[in-house]
Amino acid sequence: MIFSEEANDAVVERIEEWGAMKGVDVEVVMINENETVQRISAAIEAGTMPDAFDLGVDFALLLSQTGQLQALDDLYQQIGDAHGGWLDAMDAILASTDFGGAIYGIPYAASGINVLYRRVDVLEPVGEADAPATWQEIAVNSAAGQDPPSHYGMGFALSNVGDANLTTTMLQSWGGRIADDAGTTCTLDSPETRAFLEWITGAFADGLFPPGVTTWDGGGDNTAYQSGNALFIANPGSVYLNIRENDPELLEATRFSGLPAGPAMHIVPVTAKLRGIPASTSPEKTELAKDLFAFLAEDEFMEQYMSAAIYGPALDSQLEFAVFNESPVHIGLADAALNGTPGTFPDVDNAALAEYQTNFLTPRMIQRIVVDNLSIDDSIAETQAACQAIYDKHNQ
Amino acid sequence: MAQPNLTRGPRAARGGWLRLNQRQSEGLFGYILLAPIVVCLATLVVYPFFFAIYISFTNRMIGGQAEYIGLGNYLYLMRQPDFVASVRNTVVLVFFVQLIKLVLGLGIATLLNQPIRFRQFWRGLILLPWAMPAFVAFITWKLLLVPQGGAFNFILIELGLVNTHVEFLSSKALAMPSVITASVWRGFPFWVISFLAAMQTVPKELYEAAVLDGANAWARFRNVTLPSIRHIVLVVILVSTIWTTNSFEAVFLMTGGGPSNATLTFPVLAYYSLQSLQIGEAAAVSVALLPVFAVLALIIAVLLQREN
Numbered sequence: 253m254i255f256s257e258e259a260n261d262a263v264v265e266r267i268e269e270w271g272a273m274k275g276v277d278v279e280v281v282m283i284n285e286n287e288t289v290q291r292i293s294a295a296i297e298a299g300t301m302p303d304a305f306d307l308g309v310d311f312a313l314l315l316s317q318t319g320q321l322q323a324l325d326d327l328y329q330q331i332g333d334a335h336g337g338w339l340d341a342m343d344a345i346l347a348s349t350d351f352g353g354a355i356y357g358i359p360y361a362a363s364g365i366n367v368l369y370r371r372v373d374v375l376e377p378v379g380e381a382d383a384p385a386t387w388q389e390i391a392v393n394s395a396a397g398q399d400p401p402s403h404y405g406m407g408f409a410l411s412n413v414g415d416a417n418l419t420t421t422m423l424q425s426w427g428g429r430i431a432d433d434a435g436t437t438c439t440l441d442s443p444e445t446r447a448f449l450e451w452i453t454g455a456f457a458d459g460l461f462p463p464g465v466t467t468w469d470g471g472g473d474n475t476a477y478q479s480g481n482a483l484f485i486a487n488p489g490s491v492y493l494n495i496r497e498n499d500p501e502l503l504e505a506t507r508f509s510g511l512p513a514g515p516a517m518h519i520v521p522v523t524a525k526l527r528g529i530p531a532s533t534s535p536e537k538t539e540l541a542k543d544l545f546a547f548l549a550e551d552e553f554m555e556q557y558m559s560a561a562i563y564g565p566a567l568d569s570q571l572e573f574a575v576f577n578e579s580p581v582h583i584g585l586a587d588a589a590l591n592g593t594p595g596t597f598p599d600v601d602n603a604a605l606a607e608y609q610t611n612f613l614t615p616r617m618i619q620r621i622v623v624d625n626l627s628i629d630d631s632i633a634e635t636q637a638a639c640q641a642i643y644d645k646h647n648q
Numbered sequence: 649m650a651q652p653n654l655t656r657g658p659r660a661a662r663g664g665w666l667r668l669n670q671r672q673s674e675g676l677f678g679y680i681l682l683a684p685i686v687v688c689l690a691t692l693v694v695y696p697f698f699f700a701i702y703i704s705f706t707n708r709m710i711g712g713q714a715e716y717i718g719l720g721n722y723l724y725l726m727r728q729p730d731f732v733a734s735v736r737n738t739v740v741l742v743f744f745v746q747l748i749k750l751v752l753g754l755g756i757a758t759l760l761n762q763p764i765r766f767r768q769f770w771r772g773l774i775l776l777p778w779a780m781p782a783f784v785a786f787i788t789w790k791l792l793l794v795p796q797g798g799a800f801n802f803i804l805i806e807l808g809l810v811n812t813h814v815e816f817l818s819s820k821a822l823a824m825p826s827v828i829t830a831s832v833w834r835g836f837p838f839w840v841i842s843f844l845a846a847m848q849t850v851p852k853e854l855y856e857a858a859v860l861d862g863a864n865a866w867a868r869f870r871n872v873t874l875p876s877i878r879h880i881v882l883v884v885i886l887v888s889t890i891w892t893t894n895s896f897e898a899v900f901l902m903t904g905g906g907p908s909n910a911t912l913t914f915p916v917l918a919y920y921s922l923q924s925l926q927i928g929e930a931a932a933v934s935v936a937l938l939p940v941f942a943v944l945a946l947i948i949a950v951l952l953q954r955e956n
Contacts, residue, residue: 290922401805411907463796464795466907467904467906469904481796603924623820624820638728638730641724
């Protein structure tokens with residue numbers, strides 16, 4: 253279940269339509285996608301797994317390693333062929349070595365893509381109307397446009413939530429790496445990491461972040477932007493959907509652009525939303541689930557779904573959808589799906605990195621400096637040790 | 649050797665194949681009545697309990713095979729700065745929450761035990777925080793405390809008491825006090841009601857005698873009320889200590905364990921471990937608290953025994 257009620261309803265109706273067509277009783281259980289790990293973990297342990305379910309790539313990596321998912325290579329090929337092929341990003345994401353050469357999920361959308369929102373009504377009068385090309389420009393524009401405590405510049409979470417892992421993207425844009433090319437040794441302790449931390453903690457010290465960012469929950473940036481408290485946020489599209497429906501003035505005052513570059517490279521992460529079939533599903537139901545996945549991938553339905561969802565395209569045929577050529581946010585999402593950096597590039601996408609991100613080690617490294625007044629060197633050393641412990645655990 | 653005859657005789661006719669006297673028969677009947685609940689307890693409490701201890705010594709992932717790794721999970725945890733922080737935070741949280749609830753609980757219960765106007769109304773009102781679902785209560789507290797649009801900041805700024813937002817939840821100095829405040833608010837009604845119920849069992853004659861002896865209100869409270877309800881006070885403290893130590897919602901919903909690890913407690917640490925499907929590691933976090941709970945449970949058992 254995602255932020256869009258309309259998109260959620262469309263999926264349920266489509267599945268029920270398929271069930272009626274095939275004469276199959278279907279029960280669709282919608283869960284908050286933030287609870288997928290907990291709910292599926294409990295279902296695995298209780299032996300009550302559904303016959304098919306949606307999941308993210310990180311979770312698929314972990315589940316595939318314990319043999320909980322069926323390989324779906326044939327279906328991946330079949331759906332790709334029927335829709336002009338998969339976008340390169342999908343192929344790259346599913347090529348992670350930790351998947352062991354098999355395809356364990358059928359992508360239905362490119363996800364994890366953040367679009368940069370900016371308040372042009374505030375930034376234009378101070379001469380900063382253009383989309384920032386770099387993260388450093390965002391800081392400069394923020395300093396020029398903000399007027400605390402009414403509004404602050406950089407509405408990016410630095411807390412223990414998934415949104416705050418955008419700081420890992422920033423770190424990589426500075427040339428920093430979480431681990432080496434083998435994906436086994438943590439390489440956080442680097443001059444690039446130091447340079448990044450100097451920049452972001454400097455921006456924090458300059459008061460460019462709204463108060464409370466170190467404990468924001470998943471909706472912190474949404475709230476800050478919609479209440480007029482932040483000039484810049486990075487968001488997949490839920491804020492756009494909300495202000496499109498409820499706040500035309502804010503929509504008018506907002507401009508959208510892709511994530512900016514750092515001093516070393518331009519990272520625009522793209523991941524995927526997958527549909528998977530548990531290993532526990534019977535052969536008969538596996539065939540039905542595959543048929544359902546193909547049915548759900550049909551363009552007529554996906555065009556309706558994508559116009560209400562906050563995702564980018566996964567298949568070539570989806571690039572033709574009107575929404576990816578008309579809606580400003582969806583144009584950005586499609587551009588990122590086509591030209592972004594798949595998975596966790598330049599780092600190796602593996603279970604250790606997934607755990608690093610789940611433990612929010614990059615935002616917490618920043619918190620140790622801005623909250624606990626640890627020195628940059630000490631914070632890096634501490635995080636490097638915690639990171640290496642995770643990688644060692646997975647490499648045993 | 650003569651075999652015991654289990655099927656004949658007057659008892660056999662009455663009690664079946666087993667020869668039992670009246671007392672044994674009643675005892676057996678008692679055990680039979682108890683059996684369903686013992687089975688339930690064994691299935692729902694004892695088995696998960698020992699299973700959690702077992703998997704804490706393995707590298708088991710959700711759905712995966714368990715491989716014995718000895719103290720590996722515990723050693724890994726001990727080396728993590730978060731583990732040390734969570735020990736410290738849990739102790740601080742529990743200590744202050746219990747202390748404040750004790751003072752508030754005793755004070756308000758004493759007040760509500762007096763013949764004040766609308767006493768029944770106040771007694772009902774005091775229960776409201778406890779009746780509210782925890783997630784609603786803590787989300788509400790979060791909304792009151794956040795810098796943007798939070799009621800407390802709005803009031804402070806409007807009154808001119810501060811000129812910028814107070815970071816109740818995101819400053820290291822105020823995050824834990826904020827969580828403590830919300831936890832106290834949610835939990836103190838249980839203490840009030842428990843103490844009030846205990847106070848109502850104290851014979852009035854004791855107070856009358858104390859008054860005749862010239863005892864003032866404080867002396868009556870210290871020498872009559874407190875000794876009379878001390879067992880209830882201790883049991884409430886111990887039970888509530890276990891609840892607070894295990895409480896997850898307050899910290900997770902208000903701060904997520906942050907800022908940094910300023911409010912990270914054991915249950916939240918276990919939750920984060922489980923996010924990467926490391927059920928062995930998550931179990932180790934929970935089991936690490938076991939000795940503390942065992943001591944507390946022992947104290948409760950001894951106190952209840954004495955009460956009996």
